Amino acid sequence: MFYHLNGTITEMEPGLAVIDCGGVGFAVNTTANTLGQLQRGKSARLYICEQVREDAFDLYGFATLGEKRCFEMLISVSGVGPKAAVAILSVNTPEHVCMAVLGDDERALTAAQGVGKRLAQRIILELKDKMGKQADELSGAAGTAPVVAAAGEKTRMADVMSALTVLGYSRAECTAAMKGVDVDALSVEDAIRAALRNMMK
Numbered sequence: 071m072f073y074h075l076n077g078t079i080t081e082m083e084p085g086l087a088v089i090d091c092g093g094v095g096f097a098v099n100t101t102a103n104t105l106g107q108l109q110r111g112k113s114a115r116l117y118i119c120e121q122v123r124e125d126a127f128d129l130y131g132f133a134t135l136g137e138k139r140c141f142e143m144l145i146s147v148s149g150v151g152p153k154a155a156v157a158i159l160s161v162n163t164p165e166h167v168c169m170a171v172l173g174d175d176e177r178a179l180t181a182a183q184g185v186g187k188r189l190a191q192r193i194i195l196e197l198k199d200k201m202g203k204q205a206d207e208l209s210g211a212a213g214t215a216p217v218v219a220a221a222g223e224k225t226r227m228a229d230v231m232s233a234l235t236v237l238g239y240s241r242a243e244c245t246a247a248m249k250g251v252d253v254d255a256l257s258v259e260d261a262i263r264a265a266l267r268n269m270m271k
Contacts, residue, residue: 071120
């Protein structure tokens with residue numbers, strides 16, 4: 071199983087990058103956001119998600135671990151395949167996807183090619199349910215009382231933690247990533263972005 075590939079970008083075209091690792095060129099499907107961070111002839115690291123079928127072995131690569139986890143989150147939704155997930159992440163960052171789910175923003179998802187209203191609604195429904203369950207687990211866990219307000223209402227911190235957990239990060243990773251992030255001074259989206267940056271340090 072591949073976790074990431076380090077090498078030189080030798081070819082780029084819409085939806086695809088070829089990364090040379092020790093003389094072997096791997097064709098990696100990717101998003102417009104990741105392609106925008108790559109340069110032909112320059113070294114790069116791509117986080118890899120494998121998709122294996124009877125007739126194909128496809129690699130999907132992402133410039134950040136957050137984007138990879140968001141891709142995996144999206145394809146966990148029934149009816150969402152790799153192509154649809156790549157399309158969504160080509161017009162949205164992982165933070166935007168989380169905000170779309172939290173804010174019931176179908177338009178942010180239907181802006182992606184091939185994603186209709188019904189599929190967008192399913193993504194929001196299934197991922198919001200997953201966020202809710204994980205937020206409940208967080209709020210019930212020892213040492214995470216600040217995540218939920220005293221009245222039981224979700225706070226901005228709870229939204230950020232929910233978004234991070236639905237991206238696949240553990241409670242410990244989320245807690246560590248939130249250190250130094252001034253949630254009160256930031257929007258939920260900016261706080262998610264700051265936490266993801268901390269993950270990469």
